Amino acid sequence: MHRYKLTNPLFLFKIETMIRRFYILICAVFLVACDDGDILTVDLDFDQELGICDDFENSYLIFDTRTDPNESLTLVLPKPQYEDLFLNPTPEGEPVIIDISPTQARFNYRTYNINPDGLLCDVLPNSDLIIREDYPANQGTVEVTVTIEDDDNDGIPNIFEYGPGGIENPKDSDGDGIPDYLDEDDDNDNVKTKFEINDPVGDGNPANNPLDSDGDGIPDYLDEDDDGDGVLTRLEDANGDKNPRNDMANNAAGELVPHYLNPDETTPYDFPGYTNDNTYTKTVRTHFIVKDIDLEILRTDYIDLGTLTTIIEVEQN
Structure with missing residues (x-):
């Protein structure tokens, strides 16, 4: 039996070099496969303008869709537990945190055979829409922040209609029991606030x-x-339609202006049962951030899902 001892320095160097290269290659593959950082195999370039399906009996479905490819990101929240997320603002710096679980928030990435937009809210599933991947x-968790910049949509942001103590001590300029930030007519003269302000600098x-x-x-x-x-x-409303802006006459300069802006028109018009209704719309913006999820094709600690805009009509008498 012959035994060989490798003593050639050049040969030993070549063997060691090959071993080092192989070791480096194995380590690189291992690091990529086992990296705990973000692994993205799908492109999440959605527009972040969210829609909602609220006709389902037990849940809200919040979604973002896109085409080419046909995909969706969906978030399901149970009813009526999270109804307030579409109605009232969250305290500043205190978002609502919801756990992703079978009984709380459910988050999915899906692909389809056709464009899913307009079909996700069908109470009875549309047979033309086929989920290819789910x-x-x-x-993970869902972080929800709700903001209402101008509750009564009167053109003045809430922050300028709160009292010195903020929302806890709001102003009520006309004393009608409705705070200014919820009152579309702050002086109760039947001319809505949005028609009586001037904001050339655009700061509200x-x-x-x-x-x-x-x-x-x-x-x-x-x-x-x-x-x-x-x-x-409010008494310069000649036709009694609760809108003084459309009762016109010429002023001293010959300009056609409403009676309430014309000091030459001094006839009062009072009507039995004349009241000032306060009906307005407010815009609620609900922003969703999904954190620390681990899907089969996606591992990430942060997805800015986007913002849902809800328009609510409010009537106060």
């Missing part, structure tokens, strides 16, 4: 450049008598 998240703060038609130092949106003629604006 990847549910089994873990009417105090910067107030519209003050009679120059009495009281901005029109808080002035019961906008032209200073001694007749309340």
